[in-house]
Amino acid sequence: MENIALIESFSEFKDDKLIDRVTLMAILEDVFRNALKKKYGSDDNFDIIINPDKGDMEIWRNRVVVADGEVEDENSEISLSEARKIEPDFEVGEDVSEEVKLIQLGRRAILALRQNLISKIHEHDNTNLYKQFKDLIGDIYTAEVHHVRPKAVILVDDEGNEIVLPKEKQIPSDFFRKGDNVRGIIENVELKGNKPQIIMSRTSEKFLEKLFEQEIPEVFDGLIMVKKVVRIPGEKAKVAVDSYDDRIDPVGACVGMKGSRIHGIVRELGNENIDVINYTTNTQLLISRALSPAKVSSIKIDEENHRADVFLKLEEVSKAIGRGGHNIKLAGLLTGYELDVIREGSPAEDEDVELTEFSDEIEAWVIEEFAKIGLDTARSVLNQDVADLVRRTDLEEETIQDVMRILKEEFED
Structure with missing residues (x-):
């Protein structure tokens, strides 16, 4: 594969991910330098020129000409006879720049280059996403319901970012359908592996x-x-x-x-x-x-x-x-x-007290059961027979006995 064709395939990522030109060039250079280090042991004497907009790239290897038989480092030095194959008038001590084609790195290295590039771009995207939503913690955000799961609703914003609204962060009466717009605050951004997970809340103060x-x-x-x-x-x-x-x-x-x-x-x-x-x-x-x-x-x-x-x-x-x-x-x-x-004070013998005033001691649903049969004051309940109350309500005898005890204590006090 020629350099231009490879760069054209790499530059697709720029359009897909909307990465700016400078960032893409930096990622590409980093990926290629890693490949050169693996191939030649060092990338210090290589110049990489990338133009992702045009879809071209050049890699130049710089070496110093030494006399035949005196090459100690093949990566940074070239013998006089090899240098003169490039240009016939080279002399010892001069610098030689030779273009390196990607095909020289080998097919496996090129495949590794592509995988490395994908990984670097995902890492870049995740880092940017993490920073973006970290700055939004505590702010109201709107996203669309993409999927409703038993333990969470998965939302997607206009840029395609996934946001999680856990069940415990939903208001009990919340009911969502696919396509609904949901408002909440960005409560947290957690890193799951290298991928940020954005947490929304509707229950937060x-x-x-x-x-x-x-x-x-x-x-x-x-x-x-x-x-x-x-x-x-x-x-x-x-x-x-x-x-x-x-x-x-x-x-x-x-x-x-x-x-x-x-x-x-x-x-x-x-x-x-x-x-x-x-x-x-x-x-x-x-x-x-x-x-x-x-x-x-x-x-x-x-x-x-x-x-x-x-x-x-x-x-x-x-x-x-x-x-x-x-x-x-x-x-x-x-x-x-x-x-x-x-x-304040205690009711006189002929006074009565509303059952609702005991809501700190008697559960609301129990008070409602008495109200269903017309008993809404303390004395109206105390004047009833326990067995009769069991028959007329959905309450257990033990529950009724507890209520009787609470009401009696009020009047005894």
Whole structure:
């Protein structure tokens, strides 16, 4: 195979991989010099001239002319008689440049050249891809669903790069079909062998923060700061916001008229309930705001252990705890304090308590089972016969006994 034909086949990689001319020349020269080292022991006395745009290349071997019988290094020296076969007027001590055809390296060496080139170009592509997406970590990115697997969704961007959205990084309500456009943040880039694996996430707090930047101009412009974000993906989130400008209402700006601004974010996150609160350095006030929509009566803070006793009226307890305990859990994460709810006072003998106020002790689905048969207060359950409740609900006797015990303790206290 002649030099030009080989270079023409190599230059195909330039078009396929969109490698710039300078980079391709550097890769080609590196590949050829490795081949020359294997063939001649050294490439120090070789000049390589490559023009991939025209599809041509020249390799020149430079040697010094020495007297016949005095050649010590055949790679760097040439005898006078051999030199004069190239040009008849060469003399001892002169430099001889002789063109080397690739065919002289041998067929196996040429095949190795091609494999080495492919490897180098893939290595170059992977390095560039790794650097490109490392710089995008924490940014929102959009890609198209290419394949849905049980443990991950495989996405492809406009440049054909593969991105992985693992099952645990998906919002529970997410459902994707081939061809869907998916938004998430680039969470990490991992090297699997020499190939980078790009990981996307839709459950990260950073994703919600970046959505605020995208959807709310004042956040994008830096007029409103997102101080902290906590989430239970697909269920509930709390976002603390602040502004240095007293004329701007950060919560109002983020929520928008009748929720117009935050609606798009909620929809993107599978109808995740988002509470936006004003950030403050006043710990008591921050805890009180974080427990919204519940109205807190008072708070006792233990700074040393980062705990707080939150005192609430009976009708506010269920609001503070929230469905599945999500509200109080997120409030604790947002404030950095472990929050303990303290019910104010105890109900009189003729008073009753809503079952939902016991959601921190009784699971929501159990409360729903009682509600199905019209029992939604503590006393309405306590006045029932256990055997009758077993018959009328889908609850086990042991579960009903546990509920009875919890309700009785409330009134005994």
